[in-house]
Amino acid sequence: MSRRVLLLEPNYKNKYPPLNLMKLSQYFRKSCGDDVRFFKGNLKKFAAQLLLEEFFSSTKKRKTAELFGAYFEDLINFIMKGKSFYLDAVPKLRGTDFENFLADLHLQFKRGDYPKFEIICVNSLFTFYWKQTIDTINFAKKFLAKGGQIYVGGIAATLVPKEMQADIGDSVKIHIGLLDKPGDLDKNDAVIIDTLPPDYSILEEIDYKYPARNSLFGYTTRGCIRHCDFCAVSTLEPQYKNYVDIKAQLQEIENLFGKKQNLLLMDNNVLASESFSQIVEDIKICGFGKNATYIESDEYDLAINNLRKCFNDRAYIKKIIRLYEELEKKLPEVDAGQFHSARAENFLLNFISATKEKIFEFDTIARPLFQKYFKHGKKFRYIDFNQGLDARLLTKENKGEEKIAKLAELNIRPLRIAFDHYKQCGIYEDAIRLAAKFGIRNMSNYVLYNFHDTPEEFYLRLRLNIDLCEELNVAIYSFPMKYHPIREPKYFRNRDYLGEHWNKKFIRAIQAVLNSTKGKIGRGRSFFEKAFGKNLDEFNDLLWMPEAMIIYRKKHEKLAAQWLKDFHALKDFEVAEAKKIIAQNKFSDAEISQAESENVRQFIKYYQITRND
Numbered sequence: 001m002s003r004r005v006l007l008l009e010p011n012y013k014n015k016y017p018p019l020n021l022m023k024l025s026q027y028f029r030k031s032c033g034d035d036v037r038f039f040k041g042n043l044k045k046f047a048a049q050l051l052l053e054e055f056f057s058s059t060k061k062r063k064t065a066e067l068f069g070a071y072f073e074d075l076i077n078f079i080m081k082g083k084s085f086y087l088d089a090v091p092k093l094r095g096t097d098f099e100n101f102l103a104d105l106h107l108q109f110k111r112g113d114y115p116k117f118e119i120i121c122v123n124s125l126f127t128f129y130w131k132q133t134i135d136t137i138n139f140a141k142k143f144l145a146k147g148g149q150i151y152v153g154g155i156a157a158t159l160v161p162k163e164m165q166a167d168i169g170d171s172v173k174i175h176i177g178l179l180d181k182p183g184d185l186d187k188n189d190a191v192i193i194d195t196l197p198p199d200y201s202i203l204e205e206i207d208y209k210y211p212a213r214n215s216l217f218g219y220t221t222r223g224c225i226r227h228c229d230f231c232a233v234s235t236l237e238p239q240y241k242n243y244v245d246i247k248a249q250l251q252e253i254e255n256l257f258g259k260k261q262n263l264l265l266m267d268n269n270v271l272a273s274e275s276f277s278q279i280v281e282d283i284k285i286c287g288f289g290k291n292a293t294y295i296e297s298d299e300y301d302l303a304i305n306n307l308r309k310c311f312n313d314r315a316y317i318k319k320i321i322r323l324y325e326e327l328e329k330k331l332p333e334v335d336a337g338q339f340h341s342a343r344a345e346n347f348l349l350n351f352i353s354a355t356k357e358k359i360f361e362f363d364t365i366a367r368p369l370f371q372k373y374f375k376h377g378k379k380f381r382y383i384d385f386n387q388g389l390d391a392r393l394l395t396k397e398n399k400g401e402e403k404i405a406k407l408a409e410l411n412i413r414p415l416r417i418a419f420d421h422y423k424q425c426g427i428y429e430d431a432i433r434l435a436a437k438f439g440i441r442n443m444s445n446y447v448l449y450n451f452h453d454t455p456e457e458f459y460l461r462l463r464l465n466i467d468l469c470e471e472l473n474v475a476i477y478s479f480p481m482k483y484h485p486i487r488e489p490k491y492f493r494n495r496d497y498l499g500e501h502w503n504k505k506f507i508r509a510i511q512a513v514l515n516s517t518k519g520k521i522g523r524g525r526s527f528f529e530k531a532f533g534k535n536l537d538e539f540n541d542l543l544w545m546p547e548a549m550i551i552y553r554k555k556h557e558k559l560a561a562q563w564l565k566d567f568h569a570l571k572d573f574e575v576a577e578a579k580k581i582i583a584q585n586k587f588s589d590a591e592i593s594q595a596e597s598e599n600v601r602q603f604i605k606y607y608q609i610t611r612n613d
C-alpha cells in the first residue's frame, strides 16, 4: 500500500541539492510506489499550506479552488494567524461556507493538528547548523502519523549520532553513514538506495533555488585513502571504493530530467583510484570531453512529458505555472495580456487551481509560444571534481604527468587542487605548473585556515596563487575554508572555534574581506594587494584594523590612514595591551575601560566606529 512520505531539509542556505533525499525520493516513488513530498522552508507555513491543499484536493471543492486559489498566500496567512484582514483581501469570500471552513482550518492549525505522513526523512548537513537541524526534526514530529517513523541521516547525524539522539529523543531513528546496503530503510528490500539516480523533480516542489541545481551530481569513487585530522571523510565514507560506474545513472537522469549543463563529481580523492583512466573515459562517454557542448533541454516539453507519465504531478504543475510566468515576461505587452487572460479562464494562474487536464488542453496555446520565445542554444559544459584533487598524488613518483594529461582530455573547469598546509607549497606549485603545461587554464584551490596554520602562512598561500597566475597566465581562484572541529563537543554546534594562531579579530578581518569577494579570491594582483596588503606587514596591519575600515575602505580611507599612524605610534607595552583587547573583538565601553593606559583607551575607540560614523 502506498505510504505518505515527507522528505525535509532544514532551512539553511546551501549550494548543493540534498542528494541523499533525492535518492530517497527515487526509492520511495519508483521502487515502493509511495506518495513522496519534499519541503525546505518555513515549516509552520508548510503546515498551513498542507491543510489548505488537503481541503482543496477533494473533487467537491474544485469550484472553491478555482474561485480562491489565486489568493492562497492570503488564505495561508489567515490559517496561520487568524487575522480577518487577510480575508478582506480575497474578493467574494465573505459570507461563503468556505469562510467557515477557513476558520476551522485556523483552529486545526492552532491545535497543531497537521496532516500526517507515515515516513519522514530529515537530512542533516554541517554540525554548525545544529539548531536549525534539531528544531526541524523536533517540529517534524507534528507531521508523524501514529505508528509512523522519522529517520535522520546525512553528515551531522553520522558524525555525532549520540549527541543528536540526546537532542531529538529515542523515537527518531538515526541512520549512520551511506545508504549503500540492501534493507537500509525497509527490511527485506534488496534495493541499494545509494545507487539510484537522484530524483531532480523534488527541487521543483520548493521555492528555494539551489545555486548548483543545473548540474549532474555523482561519485566515481567513494571514501579516501588518507585520514587527515581536520576531515570527516574517514567517518562518513570509511571504505575507499576504487570505481563507481556513473554512465547508466547519468543517462537515466538526463532521460528523466533533461540535460544538465555541468557535471559535479563529489569524489573525495579520485586520483587515488587504480581505475582513474577508466573514470576519465567514462566521463568522456557521458559528454564532458574536451570542448564539450550541449543543447539545453526544453523544460516545458519535459514538464509536460513527466505530467503525462504521472511522475510527481505536484512538482511539474508548479513548474508549468512558473514557466508560464517566465513566458509571460518575454511576450510583447498585448500578447502577454491575452496569454494571462487565457490562463485565468483555464484556472492556470496558480498551482492550487491548476490541473493536469487543463494544462494538457492549454498545450495548444502554450507550446507554440514556448517554441517561439524559448531558444535552446548550444552551450559549453564542464566537469568539476568539486571536492578538490590531492596534489600529493600528482608528483613524479605518482605518475602525475600521466594523470594530468588524462584530466586534460576533459572539459574540466575549474581544476581544484587542495592547498591545506603551507608546507605543501612545493607539491602544490608543481601540480599547478603541470596543469598549466597541459593547457588547463582555469584552476581553483581550497585554502584551509584557522587550523594549525598561522595567518602569515594563510597570506603566503594566497599570494603564491597570485604569483602563479601572472607567471603561467592562468586563472586560479582561491577559496579559503575556515576550520571547524567536527566532533569536539564544545565546538561542533557552532562556528566559534579558534585555531592556536588565530583570534576572533583575525577571523572577522578575513571574513570581512571575503564577504566583499563572495568568498573567493581571483587572479588580479592589484585587487589582492588592496584586499590583503602588498606584503606581510600590510597584511598584519589589516588583521588588526577596525572592521568598519576594512569593509568600507573608500568611505573610511582617511580615517584608516590616521588609525594606522596611531597604531604604529603606540609604544610596545601599549601595543601589547591594545592587542589583548582587540583580539577579543568586543569594543563596548566596559571592554575599553579594562585598558590601564589612557593612550590605549583612546586608541580602541577607533573600533567603535561604524559604517555611518
Ligand code: SF4
Pocket: 224, 225, 226, 227, 228, 231, 232, 233, 234, 268, 269, 390
Ligand atoms: S585527502 Fe582530502 S578527502 Fe582525504 S582525508 Fe585528507 S582532506 Fe579528507
